[in-house]
Amino acid sequence: MKTGIGVFIAAAFALGSSWCGLVLAPSLQLGSAKLATVLNSTDTYPVQRNGDATLGLQIYRANGCAACHTEQVRQEGVSCEVSLTSLGKNKPEDFKPFAQSLLTLPEWLDHTKELSAAFKDWTGILPQVVLAKTDKESADKMADLLKAAGCKSETRIYAFGSDLSRGWGNRRSVAADFLYDNPVQLGSLRAGPDLANIGVRMADANVQLQHLYAPGAVAKNSVMPAFRYLFEVRKQVDGATSPEALTLPKEFAPAAGYEVVPKAEAKQLVAYLLSLRANVPLYEAPFTPVISAKP
């Protein structure tokens, strides 16, 4: 019996410790989480959703979209990239030998290939990437060198990883992204693409509606189930289509004289999807937003 009590206490301790560690501690650490600040800005993040989008989150929940979709983007790492933006008083012909001269310095040995490739066929077009996929330290060093030589450069921070290459976002998801969600639906299976940034990727509400009514109309051979019950097929009034009606390819269009209009749920759901934009840089997930195309 004595051992029985000992075992009991040990087990209660073991189980209870996980409660302290994985329930209590995170609640204390994160429970009072406040808004994050957008990097290099005074804006706060995230932004509270509007009424329709808040209702739409509940439609998302009720229909179990999270069974097939995640809302969390992963990244493999962060890199820096230095681009030359202005030569100052230098001429392109002068710059080439300068870049060559860097190659002999021991600290740039790791970058020899890149540096020589970058300036091999360079004709003086700016901006030109000088150093890519490098850490912050080397990037700063390079920027200093360029500055000393009288040139101007720009350093860009970017996150990389397969999720990001798929265009699912600019950075990984972080805790701040979910501050206003209730319930938070991270999802655990990617039977469909990640939706953390679907509001950026598929910003057209009409396309979203078409996709929900007939996924095949937007993505060929889609295996996403159609959500036709969120729409109403009704007779056209006086033979005219209402402005709300979906424009659908022939194979998905209703019979002549009928039209497909979204119910309130569908509109709210789309409002929610459009609100999914986790695309601002944050302290814990930095990146430099680019206006021009990526290299």
Next chain:
Amino acid sequence: MNLNDNKLSTEAEINASLRVSVLALLGGAAVWLVVGLALGIVASLTFHKPDMFASCSLLTYGRVAPAANDALLYGFCMPAGLGVILWIFARLGQTPLALPIVPVVAANLWHLGVFLGLAGILIGETSGHTWLEFSRAASVLLFAAFLLIAVTAAATFGARRDRELQPAHWFLFAALLWFPWIYSTANLLLATNSPVRGVVQPIIGWWFTNNLIFVWLALVGVGTAFYLLPKISTRPLATTGYALFSFLTLVFFGAWCGIPAGAPVPAWLPTLSGLAGGLLLVPLVAIAIIVIQTVRGAKVAYSGGPFCFTKIGMIFFIISGLMYVSLACPKYSRVLEFTWFSPAQVQLQLLGFFAMIMFGAIYELLPRVMNAPLPFPKFAKLHFFLALAGVALFVIPLAIAGVEQGIKLHDANLAFADVNAAAVLFFRISTTGQLILLLGALLFALNIFVMTIQWKIALLKTALAAIKAPLPVSEVKA
């Protein structure tokens, strides 16, 4: 202890005391098993013909899939486990079930709760947290029912005549205490009007899921196996010391697992959780050694009987555990996360490990508790082979599809649609596995139901005889 002089009468007494309670728990469990597997098939149909249920909100994938899982876990696994716990506590303690009417009430509350919960999910009334989808009313019913059964089990335990504690006691007792703790925590913090905010929600959700699907099921399943294996093979468990070691390491490391490596939460959480996941290998190896040492060379002639169910259940436990460890290891989880691999692991845990152990225990206890042979012993045998083939055909293709999907998702040059298309073939095979599992479950349910009906008819006959007989009732009974 003067056990032996009244042992014979006690045996029959124990069985009689368990009869109604165990039937109430197991009968309902059998129904939910069939329902859960059928819903699972409905969910899979989506991947064969995506717009099959486009106009039917009740059967849309996002509702049916969680409903199927919940029906298996809350409908089948848990009440089956509770029924088996009551039986084991009464048997080990050599005492009739204390408060025999309480589990009957509890079983009905439980099954009502599951019904309400499932119906809620299908009409869209869900909490949105994985494995906690049930509506509030349903959760309260489940919680109350569990407490009632735990109280009965504790009372039976307290009244035991054989004071010796067995390894099964530790495992099962821990399970009885742990579920109310995790279930109340998760429900109070996630499913009330003012839940915790932000990512604390998924953190608590992961902790709960891990502790229910991995730890709770492991406690009950392994505890039951540690009772059954020595009993059927009539050899002692090898050894009690190892069992204690495996128990403590299982609760200690197991309880800390569950936070995925890439989760968008403070980094210390997945790090600790991953560490615990790696250490989970310790109890897994210990349990494997115990099982092998205990059953090696045991002569039990009955292929497809309870012994086979229990053994194969333990093999699946080890495999499922190893899959779980690989999901916790950052190197592999990078690839396996978000793929079909982790549903495959969960299904293996539910249907390969836990359900198999329960089938073994139920086929072992039913004839004794009912004091009648199984109506279709051949079906039980067939059920074994169907369950084995079904699990293999269901889980292996899903796991392979998961690995392939994970590798391809990491290659950003492959279009997402192509990644999906590759999984379809595997899906077709896995649906076959589900159909076979359903067939097996029907045979299982048939045995239980025919047995129940036979017993009711017998009761009726006795009652009729009692009414007709000129003798006083008490004499007829005797």
